[in-house]
Amino acid sequence: MMKPWFGAPGFTSALVLRIFQCLCAAASIAVMASSSGFSTATSFCYLIAAMGLEVLWSLGLACLDIHALWVKKDLHSQILLSLVVVGDWVTAILALAASSSSAGVMILFVRDSELCNSEPILSCSMYQISIALAFGAWFWLAISSHTVLWLLASLS
Amino acid sequence: MMKPWFGAPGFTSALVLRIFQCLCAAASIAVMASSSGFSTATSFCYLIAAMGLEVLWSLGLACLDIHALWVKKDLHSQILLSLVVVGDWVTAILALAASSSSAGVMILFVRDSELCNSEPILSCSMYQISIALAFGAWFWLAISSHTVLWLLASLS
Numbered sequence: 001m002m003k004p005w006f007g008a009p010g011f012t013s014a015l016v017l018r019i020f021q022c023l024c025a026a027a028s029i030a031v032m033a034s035s036s037g038f039s040t041a042t043s044f045c046y047l048i049a050a051m052g053l054e055v056l057w058s059l060g061l062a063c064l065d066i067h068a069l070w071v072k073k074d075l076h077s078q079i080l081l082s083l084v085v086v087g088d089w090v091t092a093i094l095a096l097a098a099s100s101s102s103a104g105v106m107i108l109f110v111r112d113s114e115l116c117n118s119e120p121i122l123s124c125s126m127y128q129i130s131i132a133l134a135f136g137a138w139f140w141l142a143i144s145s146h147t148v149l150w151l152l153a154s155l156s
Numbered sequence: 157m158m159k160p161w162f163g164a165p166g167f168t169s170a171l172v173l174r175i176f177q178c179l180c181a182a183a184s185i186a187v188m189a190s191s192s193g194f195s196t197a198t199s200f201c202y203l204i205a206a207m208g209l210e211v212l213w214s215l216g217l218a219c220l221d222i223h224a225l226w227v228k229k230d231l232h233s234q235i236l237l238s239l240v241v242v243g244d245w246v247t248a249i250l251a252l253a254a255s256s257s258s259a260g261v262m263i264l265f266v267r268d269s270e271l272c273n274s275e276p277i278l279s280c281s282m283y284q285i286s287i288a289l290a291f292g293a294w295f296w297l298a299i300s301s302h303t304v305l306w307l308l309a310s311l312s
Contacts, residue, residue: 041268043260093252100253101260104199108261112197146305153309 008151009061009084010068010075017144018062024137025054025095028130035126037119043101044127047134050098054137057091081152088145095138102131164307165217165240166224166231173300174218180293181210181251184286191282193275199257200283203290206254210293213247237308244301251294258287 006013029051038044061084068075075081106127109115116124162169184207194200217240224231231237262283265271272280 041260042263096249096252097256097259100256101263103253104197104202104257104260105264107198107257108264149302149305150309153306154312156310 006147008076008147009081010065010073012069014144014147015062015065015069017140018058018065020140021058021137021144022055022062024133024140025051025058028133028137029055031126031133032130035123035130037121037123038127040122041102041105043098043105047098047102047130050094051134051137054091054095054141057087058141076151076155078152078155081148081155085145085148085152088141088148092138092141092145095134095141099131099134099138102127102134106131162303164232164303165237166221166229168225170300170303171218171221171225173296174214174221176296177214177293177300178211178218180289180296181207181214184289184293185211187282187289188286191279191286193277193279194283196278197258197261199254199261200286203254203258203286206250207290207293210247210251210297213243214297232307232311234308234311237304237311241301241304241308244297244304248294248297248301251290251297255287255290255294258283258290262287 008014029048032038032044032048032051038048064075067073106124109122109124109127116122164170185204188194188200188204188207194204220231223229262280265278265280265283272278
């Protein structure tokens with residue numbers, strides 16, 4: 001059995017990180033999907049897709065962590081960790097790209113074109129909350145992916 | 157002396173990666189700054205700033221690599237590698253955020269609002285070339301940052 005390692009699969013800290021990721025991503029989807037006129041920008045639709053992927057990925061790994069904690073199983077095989085690292089990185093890069101592109105569009109709406117004031121159909125404050133939650137979801141996923149990569153490099 | 161390691165500081169592969177990063181980032185700045193009307197979107201100005209940071213960072217590390225290759229010095233101290241990892245990650249995250257936000261704005265211009273057709277002052281093809289080069293600069297930087305993080309984790 002490995003020594004307890006912050007954020008490694010099969011420990012409570014990893015499970016907490018996964019739950020944070022799920023909650024932030026799900027809240028981001030809920031806020032964005034319930035705001036009116038989000039389909040005017042492709043970036044906002046892409047944000048929903050990327051956050052949906054993150055919810056699925058984090059929920060799956062949270063279930064894996066719960067199972068490992070339940071039966072006290074060691075999850076630190078090279079192959080499993082490699083799969084988790086690749087999935088984490090792909091999801092994290094997509095999440096950061098989606099958050100940043102939505103933030104770029106948001107800044108264009110608010111600062112550069114003042115479309116938020118002139119078009120009452122755009123619920124800009126909702127978009128901003130959703131984008132902030134998406135950045136939060138990315139942040140927790142980035143912590144997970146770094147710790148798993150570090151663990152994999154230390155094991156090999 | 158360590159065994160040769162792809163992309164580790166002080167080896168030819170690392171120097172080649174740094175030169176690619178510099179060239180892509182510098183070309184991205186040049187194309188964006190020479191296109192007309194780029195200051196209409198804050199994201200495009202932020203892209204220039206982030207690529208400027210990447211040029212400075214990669215140029216500095218390329219000089220360090222050249223120096224290490226010249227005097228055959230081993231650069232693999234923990235402190236130096238930690239500094240390089242932190243700088244690489246910060247620069248890579250900023251570069252990806254800048255590229256994505258510009259791409260989000262670009263998609264809004266081309267697909268969602270068709271502003272590119274209606275406003276002849278926007279040189280949209282130039283913006284697209286610049287954003288593609290910025291993604292290239294981010295890609296090479298991501299390879300560097302992953303290899304250095306891996307090396308640091310293996311040494312510790």
